[in-house]
Amino acid sequence: MSVVVTRNVGLILFAISGLALTAQEEVVISKEAWHLNELPIPIAVVGFSGEVERVLKFDLEVVGCKLVSPSEAQYLVSGSNSERVEGRLTDQISKTVLLAKAYTGGTLRAQAHAFADDIVALLPNRGRGIARTRIAFRVAQGQVSEIYVADYDGFNAQPVTQDGTITAAPAWVPGRLELYYTSYKLGGPHIFRHDLSTGTRKVFARYPGLNTSAAVSPDGRRVAMILSKSGSPDLYVCNADGSDLKQLTFTREDESSPCWSPDGRWICFAAKPKERRVLCKVRADGGPVEIIRTGGVPNPTEPDWSPDGRWIAFTSQTRAGFDICVVPAEGGTATVLVAGEDPSWAPNSRTLIFTRRVQGGTVLSLLDVPTRQVKDVARVSGNCSQPSWAR
């Protein structure tokens, strides 16, 4: 609870200073919390070349910076990359150097990402940098689809499966190089568990009927999923070894796409009670199913709960297509962000990766939620979809 305590102290200090001096009509905004409709930060990048320059610019734009000339910039990123990445970050308003660092080891690309993360950590409302995180996703070519993992920007992509069948719905085990996904390798849709560090995998759920949409709890101990063995697609949860299976919903209609609240107490999912598609949540150990209101947007599916607990991102389906939306986690009025589907939060609870339909297929894109800036990740041949951000 250290952050909570710090914030309380900050507020109280502010209150006391207000008492001791004069009442200030100020609004206290938490350092970490962004809000919708922020303006991008004007930033300039000078002195770098080639791949390092491209990486730095990409990493900064992804988290809501706007690249401008040095004279217009609030922050100046300067340095060089002759043999290694060396750089500094200057706040041009206060005229102070916030960071001066040189990087060794790894590739220049990795050094550039590390530098970007150090910069982002010093910018307001950005939290921890995400430039060295990983994603998993599905790549479809014709009727075959496989699971891939890559750096968050799509580089260094490598296949995880080569089964030549339908593979889908990858989900990371939090904090581990381990994935769950759905595969038709053994006939029907079954859930596999795949350890990427050892290459070993095993069948996790092979019940009669549908087995799909695995989602691992934040502590890695429980797995939520959709099974139809009762005669209808329902939400189930079990231990990470498959034991202690428990059915959480008992509806005739289909539930889909479970995700966990970051405290591990709730599972959010898409459902369709009374012929109306809604987002719902249920306690992870069972109980009544509550509707999470997504006011203003129809047909919500594919929810993902932000790691800081504040937001649920989801897909809304309209007559025109699909939109990425967010709603406060307790429910309320939803906000449409951009066209797209299947959002997954980055560890910073600010950036989303999602699937975007383009001419003749789908690509993955990164969305900075507060500024709504969108950047496409590097393309892998085939149609990419169902991104899952390691966190």
Added chain:
Amino acid sequence: MWHEFRAIVRNQVGPDKLAEENSNVTWNMKLNKLGNLLVIGLMVTCAVCGCRKKPVAVTPIPQRPPGQVGDVSPGRPIEPARETVGYETPSGIPISEVDRTGWREDAEMFKSETVYFDFDSSAIKPGERPKIQTVATYMKANPRVAVRVEGHCDERGTIEYNRALGERRALAIREELVRLGIAPDRISTISYGEERPVDPGHNEEAWRKNRRGEFVILTPP
């Protein structure tokens, strides 16, 4: 790196907590205007330290003045904050596991009996029922065969939503077969969601053909 991050995640503050803190700030500033600097300073200090030795008699100030319940947009229904799904229905007929590895598969026999569905629906339309009757009649006449019902969707819908909907469609056909007297363990289901369209087009004509349930007859070796 991940572990460090997760430690931060656990320390987050929910929106309710923030709202509460903000209202406390406003409250403090209002009192400040009264000029009772020292007394309030002490009160705040006590609140900070969690001082329990000498409890100060403080009259709690209501969050809102009595009678003011907040703004309501006229003419709009007010939805309850915590709406629950207040019903549970039997899920359906449980699926039993029968291993039919090595059985001959025939997807052509009942190709013309493919059952079509309305958009985003798993209800069997009255006009489609005779097709299921045809399959049931064949299965009654051939008690050794089994059937696999394959559920499919059009591309309108997200991938995993459609995988669940395809299963729901296959199960709806299965329930109809059971109603017509076929034993549940002779019927298995599989959903392909939107992964196996018969028509790759992106128009109503293609979508209509793709929202379907197909029969694959399984014959023992």
